[in-house]
Amino acid sequence: MTTDDLLTVSQFSVSYDVTPPVEAVRNVSLTVRRGEILGLAGESGCGKTTLAYGIQRLLKPPAVITSGSAVFHDESGEDFDINTMDEIQMRAFRWEKASMVFQGAMNALNPIITIGAQLQDVFSTHRPAMTRTERRLESGRLLDLVGVGSNRLRSYPHELSGGMRQRVMIAMALALKPQLMIMDEPTTALDVLVQREIIEQISELRAEFGFSVIFITHDLPLLLEISDRIAVMRDGRIVEIDTARKLYENPTHDYTRRLLASFPSLTGERGGFVRRPGEPALDEEAGSIR
Amino acid sequence: MTTLEFKNVSKKYRVRGSGELLALDKVSFTLTSGQTIALVGQSGSGKSTIAKILTQLERVSSGEVLLDGTPIPTWGRPLRRYRQSVRMVFQDPFASLNPAHTIRHHIERPLRLDKVVPADQVEEEVFRLLNRVRLSPEQTIDRRPHELSGGQRQRVAIARALASRPALLIADEPVSMLDVSIRLEVLNLLAELQREANLGVLYITHDLATARHFSDEIMVLHHGTVVERGKADDVILRPQHPYTRALRDASPDPEKHFAVPTTPGATS
Numbered sequence: 001m002t003t004d005d006l007l008t009v010s011q012f013s014v015s016y017d018v019t020p021p022v023e024a025v026r027n028v029s030l031t032v033r034r035g036e037i038l039g040l041a042g043e044s045g046c047g048k049t050t051l052a053y054g055i056q057r058l059l060k061p062p063a064v065i066t067s068g069s070a071v072f073h074d075e076s077g078e079d080f081d082i083n084t085m086d087e088i089q090m091r092a093f094r095w096e097k098a099s100m101v102f103q104g105a106m107n108a109l110n111p112i113i114t115i116g117a118q119l120q121d122v123f124s125t126h127r128p129a130m131t132r133t134e135r136r137l138e139s140g141r142l143l144d145l146v147g148v149g150s151n152r153l154r155s156y157p158h159e160l161s162g163g164m165r166q167r168v169m170i171a172m173a174l175a176l177k178p179q180l181m182i183m184d185e186p187t188t189a190l191d192v193l194v195q196r197e198i199i200e201q202i203s204e205l206r207a208e209f210g211f212s213v214i215f216i217t218h219d220l221p222l223l224l225e226i227s228d229r230i231a232v233m234r235d236g237r238i239v240e241i242d243t244a245r246k247l248y249e250n251p252t253h254d255y256t257r258r259l260l261a262s263f264p265s266l267t268g269e270r271g272g273f274v275r276r277p278g279e280p281a282l283d284e285e286a287g288s289i290r
Numbered sequence: 291m292t293t294l295e296f297k298n299v300s301k302k303y304r305v306r307g308s309g310e311l312l313a314l315d316k317v318s319f320t321l322t323s324g325q326t327i328a329l330v331g332q333s334g335s336g337k338s339t340i341a342k343i344l345t346q347l348e349r350v351s352s353g354e355v356l357l358d359g360t361p362i363p364t365w366g367r368p369l370r371r372y373r374q375s376v377r378m379v380f381q382d383p384f385a386s387l388n389p390a391h392t393i394r395h396h397i398e399r400p401l402r403l404d405k406v407v408p409a410d411q412v413e414e415e416v417f418r419l420l421n422r423v424r425l426s427p428e429q430t431i432d433r434r435p436h437e438l439s440g441g442q443r444q445r446v447a448i449a450r451a452l453a454s455r456p457a458l459l460i461a462d463e464p465v466s467m468l469d470v471s472i473r474l475e476v477l478n479l480l481a482e483l484q485r486e487a488n489l490g491v492l493y494i495t496h497d498l499a500t501a502r503h504f505s506d507e508i509m510v511l512h513h514g515t516v517v518e519r520g521k522a523d524d525v526i527l528r529p530q531h532p533y534t535r536a537l538r539d540a541s542p543d544p545e546k547h548f549a550v551p552t553t554p555g556a557t558s
Contacts, residue, residue, distance in 0.1 A: 043469045162333075191332040191496050196540035218470050221499075221542035248544050262470045266499040266543040267527060 007032040012068035014054045024050040026236040037213040039227030047236040098180040099173035109157040116153030122175045142171040163194035182214045292323045292457035299353035313339045315514040323457045323490040328501035331511035377451040381463040383443035387435040394431045400453040419449040441472040458490040502526045510534045
């Protein structure tokens, strides 16, 4: 059903216009459904972050979108094509319809401004009609929602732990109740216990508000647990896209298999891991280190 | 046979404003050559403090660190000799090599300083070490770090650590900065070198899955105390301490996740 689709990306390409040009994203087509968590997996340099930035038109030169389109199907029935919007429309679109939790979000907050003021900025820009009191109340409510607590409104980023700062970023991304949240490596810098809390929080919030998530990470085991569907990216292309279970149980592409094999099982057998002398390298590419 | 012993080691850091932070609280363990121990725990549990004490970048506040029964030296020539036998591989291969120097320089230095081989055999030894970490000596020896990939750089760091023929190796998150598809390869290499040279390895990590498969034993650190130590499989599959269980349950485990039919997207 097409009405279930939230975002349609088709034949999307991005190049870095340097010499020689780098084709970072090549003819990517994918659909994000309403309310789903789509995992985007891949190693560094595969183009996953460039793709996410491209969808929001956040790329800066020398990066250029060379082909394709990304169409956002609003719940009102209206379609937004990110290639045809002007800057003003785009500015309204970002955060209102699709927000982003940036990579290294722990360091994305301004260190000399309280988190309350940073949250209220969102409302001053996008909801100019709101009064100061309303903005403060709403910001406090958001902090309560993500488990930081409204009493931290006057805290500065350095007074919060990494996990809490991450939650503040998520609160900020939630502020305008967007239909899509793009999360770029939101838990990579956190340790497993905090990561688990944040992941559970994202799941709960999604159940409550029904937004879709594009979750970008190289941590495939984590993606397998939280995603409905996973797209595996390599060299700017999507090599495989399927439901998490199918991808795990029945990967069809070689690269997916190799990526899966790169993560030893926590409770299962040792598999291809160490302690077996003479085991061949994972692939000829890694072997090219010679 | 070399044995390193931590005996009731405590470490306090002075913190501005709030007095003292007890980073390690009466930690005791032994590491023997030929043995691999993984040290796991969340950020701030004291893992890196142990590594810093082992390499004498930090002193203990109380307690003793013994190498084959004698307290480890804290300064001068004796300290340098001690550091020959306990070497370190750091987390970040982009920061741990000197960008101004060639790979040859990095590996020659410990060889010359510690007089591991006679001067006329240094070149030969550098070749041998690079071969051992499966780097082609001809292609890498005169390069500088920026010309190599992360995985290659970490191999250079391993070769450098092995140059002075240590008995023990401390590997602090040696693969967490590397791309996922080459992590296992580097760990496999470490494991192979460990067996060849009968090294004692302390593998510091927060990744329980590799900890379990890489090491003989796992030691779990929580707020500066060792809460559990045992055979790798026992600690992961049959954890005794609630904290160990919490750590394990928080780690992604697709095998368990897909073992029972679940709603995709549910996490708990």
